[in-house]
Amino acid sequence: MIRILLVEDEQNIANLIKMNLEMDNYEVVWSADGREAVELFKKERFDLIILDIMLPSISGIEVCEQVRLHDTAIPILMLSARGEPKDRIKGLKTGADDYLSKPFILEELLLRIEKLLQRSIEEVKGELEYYEFGNNHIDFNLYQAKGPKGEFKLTKKEVLLLRLLIERKNKVVSRKEILQAVWGYDVIPSTRTIDNFILMLRKNFEIDPANPVFFKSVRGVGYKFMEES
Numbered sequence: 634m635i636r637i638l639l640v641e642d643e644q645n646i647a648n649l650i651k652m653n654l655e656m657d658n659y660e661v662v663w664s665a666d667g668r669e670a671v672e673l674f675k676k677e678r679f680d681l682i683i684l685d686i687m688l689p690s691i692s693g694i695e696v697c698e699q700v701r702l703h704d705t706a707i708p709i710l711m712l713s714a715r716g717e718p719k720d721r722i723k724g725l726k727t728g729a730d731d732y733l734s735k736p737f738i739l740e741e742l743l744l745r746i747e748k749l750l751q752r753s754i755e756e757v758k759g760e761l762e763y764y765e766f767g768n769n770h771i772d773f774n775l776y777q778a779k780g781p782k783g784e785f786k787l788t789k790k791e792v793l794l795l796r797l798l799i800e801r802k803n804k805v806v807s808r809k810e811i812l813q814a815v816w817g818y819d820v821i822p823s824t825r826t827i828d829n830f831i832l833m834l835r836k837n838f839e840i841d842p843a844n845p846v847f848f849k850s851v852r853g854v855g856y857k858f859m860e861e862s
């Protein structure tokens with residue numbers, strides 16, 4: 634089920650959007666407050682955010698900034714009564730992926746949401762089947778790998794984690810993104826679980842697991858797969 638966080642303080646507009654998205658089989662969580670929306674975002678898993686700019690407590694721009702600190706990938710569609718180019722530019726600069734001015738045509742909103750979701754699904758899917766780094770090999774289809782100590786089997790979660798880190802090579806992947814990509818909706822493990830997975834990857838792929846070259850920790854944020862190109 635695709636989950637959308639709808640941040641909009643005007644109840645009529647929120648109801649209209651929510652109702653129509655639900656008719657299209659999306660699950661919608663509605664928040665009328667910027668600060669609350671950030672809290673919801675941190676606690677739950679969403680696939681897309683619809684974000685009004687003028688909100689009580691903190692503005693949509695600030696919400697967008699906060700979200701982007703934790704997650705650079707989630708699609709954000711900004712909504713605003715202010716259709717001025719400078720607001721649009723500010724929104725896009727803060728990390729929104731798309732922008733729609735009120736009043737908008739509902740059909741256009743739905744189309745844009747569909748497009749954004751499609752784009753993010755394609756980005757996650759990836760084409761990676763086989764990968765080599767250092768003296769390591771990974772076969773993503775056969776769930777097999779070879780490291781300094783020889784060949785070994787990979788679990789599905791290890792494959793998902795490796796794929797995510799490698800596809801985002803040399804970029805930080807946050808713990809939250811790892812949780813979403815590898816564990817999805819059902820179970821929310823502790824961050825310790827992720828750490829253990831990383832330790833295991835180091836044990837299998839690093840020549841000196843205590844001084845990793847490929848699977849780096851980024852303190853307070855997450856992990857990074859490093860490889861010189």
Ligand code: CA
Pocket residue numbers: 641642643685686687688
């Ligand atoms: Ca508003």
